[in-house]
Amino acid sequence: MAESTLNPEKLPAHVAIIMDGNGRWAKKKGRPRSFGHKAGVEALREIIKMSDELGIKALTVYAFSTENWKRSAEEVGALMGLLLEYFRRELEELNRKNVRICILGDIDGMPKGTEKQKAALHQAIEKTQTNTGLILNIAINYGGQQEIVRAAQSLARKAAQGLIRPEEITTESMEAEMYTAGEPKVDLIIRTSGELRLSNFLLWQCAYAEFYITDTLWPDFDRKQYALALEAYAGRNRRFGGV
Ligand code: IPE
Ligand code: IPE
Ligand code: MG
16 A cells, blocks of 8 residues: 555545554563653654645644553653653744644643643644644643533533523534534544554544554554555545435
8 A cells, every 4th residue: 555546535634543552562672661652753753744745634643641640650751751852843843834733632731740841832832823734633631521521611601601592502512612623523533552442532523533443553653554544544435324
């Protein structure tokens, strides 16, 4: 499968990726988990580049879940370190490529000791907010259930203020409260490392997304692997409840 044979008309507008398997990848090599996360960042760079080249409109990547804080302080520290390093290294170039960075998740709810990360995230959003190219959504301190609760709270607040009636709450008004408001719907969700679960990722947005699960561990997910996923997507028959 070569990238050049992908049919541009059958590409997804929005791809979401659960980048999983960094720890197992490192373990297989007898290295610490952080080594896997470092390699995972390199894989991500290439997938962003390819998404941009292909003209995909939005790419959402799961970088850190609300549950990932359960990991050891050492691992969380390594991940937070990589996050900072990533923006220091990549922000200029992403901006030059006209990429708009959005953060899905509760930035301000991140724990003490992550002030630099919060500042870097806000800076990335602000710097790229008027860009018109690839939308790069990075999910950090993100939970799909929390996102839905947040939407419900916002609508409840509006109802309590008398701005809307409860009957006026629709799938569209909920959609407008999601972090991904205004973006194309998620067409394809990819999970690496073979796990068959969503792990609290994009619960609202994945209503009609196509799933692609591969045993490949995230650091090994390269352009060829991505092309295979896109080719599989191109062959799907999406019915959306019709026939
Ligand atoms: C995904 O890889 C990266 C993050 C969750 C941040 P993991 O760290 O979950 O790797 P495995 O699943 O333990 O192999
Ligand atoms: C999901 O992977 C989160 C990210 C990839 C950031 P996890 O490794 O945290 O998911 P579980 O624990 O296997 O469900
Ligand atoms: Mg994992």
